[in-house]
Amino acid sequence: xxxxxxxxxxxxxxxxxxxxxxxxxxxxxxxxxxxxxxxxxxxxxxxxxxxxxxxxxxxxxxxxxxxxxxxxxxxxxxxxxxxxxxxxxxxxxxxxxxxxxxxxxxxxxxxxxxxxxxxxxxxxxxxxxxxxxxxxxxxxxxxxxxxxxxxxxxxxxxxxxxxxxxxxxxxxxxxxxxxxxxxxxxxxxxxxxxxxxxxxxxxxxxxxxxxxxxxxxxxxxxxxxxxxxxxxxxxxxxxxxxxxxxxxxxxxxxxxxxxxxxxxxxxxxxxxxxxxxxxxxxxxxxxxxxxxxxxxxxxxxxxxxxxxxxxxxxxxxxxxxxxxxxxxxxxxxxxxxxxxxxx
Numbered sequence: 001x002x003x004x005x006x007x008x009x010x011x012x013x014x015x016x017x018x019x020x021x022x023x024x025x026x027x028x029x030x031x032x033x034x035x036x037x038x039x040x041x042x043x044x045x046x047x048x049x050x051x052x053x054x055x056x057x058x059x060x061x062x063x064x065x066x067x068x069x070x071x072x073x074x075x076x077x078x079x080x081x082x083x084x085x086x087x088x089x090x091x092x093x094x095x096x097x098x099x100x101x102x103x104x105x106x107x108x109x110x111x112x113x114x115x116x117x118x119x120x121x122x123x124x125x126x127x128x129x130x131x132x133x134x135x136x137x138x139x140x141x142x143x144x145x146x147x148x149x150x151x152x153x154x155x156x157x158x159x160x161x162x163x164x165x166x167x168x169x170x171x172x173x174x175x176x177x178x179x180x181x182x183x184x185x186x187x188x189x190x191x192x193x194x195x196x197x198x199x200x201x202x203x204x205x206x207x208x209x210x211x212x213x214x215x216x217x218x219x220x221x222x223x224x225x226x227x228x229x230x231x232x233x234x235x236x237x238x239x240x241x242x243x244x245x246x247x248x249x250x251x252x253x254x255x256x257x258x259x260x261x262x263x264x265x266x267x268x269x270x271x272x273x274x275x276x277x278x279x280x281x282x283x284x285x286x287x288x289x290x291x292x293x294x295x296x297x298x299x300x301x302x303x304x305x306x307x308x309x310x311x312x313x314x315x316x317x318x319x320x321x322x323x324x325x326x327x328x329x330x331x332x333x334x335x336x337x338x339x340x341x342x343x
Contacts, residue, residue: 012313013314013320014314021310022047025043028042028043028046049299049300050303050307052303053304055338055339057339092126092133104312106129107301108125109125109298126156130159134165143166146264146265147167147169152167152175154225157248166249166251167248168248168251170245170265176219176248182216182217183213186213195209195212195255197210204237206235206236206242209235210232214228215227227249228248228250230247230249230261231245245265245266
């Protein structure tokens with residue numbers, strides 16, 4: 001989504017954000033051939049669709065499901081040729097260890113690509129996202145990409161570095177045998193860096209052990225990318241392991257900031273948590289109303305993500321939104337009131 005750049009800072013209110021959405025929708029290409037039957041502008045149709053997701057209205061979904069059960073068909077399939085399975089997006093998001101909020105970035109969707117023989121996949125979609133959006137992200141300053149073990153492989157890591165960015169990916173022994181052979185050798189020789197600290201949670205005292213090493217081969221080949229590695233193991237007073245994870249990164253890790261690196265790696269749980277928010281907190285992301293012959297599912301999913309982004313920004317920056325949410329802390333109650341006012 002290309003946001004309008006203001007000449008002077010403006011407060012982030014609902015009206016300001018909706019004006020920016022409207023300005024972006026005005027730039028949407030209109031493939032219609034023209035004629036008297038075109039009563040509505042394309043941006044008006046887009047805003048109407050967006051309003052459904054902004055208010056978290058479940059009526060369209062509920063009605064179509066009930067019609068499908070009662071009649072064996074629904075308006076979505078008969079009018080816009082919808083199927084039932086949603087497309088899966090590769091949806092990078094912005095997160096930071098010190099911040100509770102997560103901000104979604106434009107998604108890349110896993111869809112069959114014209115002219116490609118191989119089936120599309122999450123890694124291919126992520127590579128497309130990097131090529132399209134990473135140059136814009138780097139304008140904000142140093143950026144580190146987080147990801148699970150799926151991304152922690154040399155081709156994708158090199159693509160991230162080629163864009164001038166860093167990576168911090170979960171690194172599992174099962175998929176990185178060579179790297180962990182080096183870790184084992186360093187551990188046996190006492191050459192692994194180690195930092196231990198204790199932390200009081202309010203109910204129990206935990207011990208956190210950080211191990212780290214630099215310049216380890218990411219794979220078993222002569223051209224292997226060299227990465228730094230760190231591991232966090234959390235135990236309770238009895239020695240029971242409560243948490244263990246490890247990461248490979250393009251950042252240089254030292255004893256002075258290994259804790260910060262691990263904290264950044266762990267912040268990825270916020271992204272996973274907000275993905276669950278899109279599925280279970282009123283956005284109906286998993287249902288997605290099916291997909292059409294071309295771009296319907298991607299359009300609807302994008303509108304859901306855009307609505308989530310606006311809700312996040314308003315909760316964080318709009319004083320009136322904050323005041324209302326303070327009076328109506330339940331999301332369900334808040335959106336019930338919002339829909340009542342909008343009807």
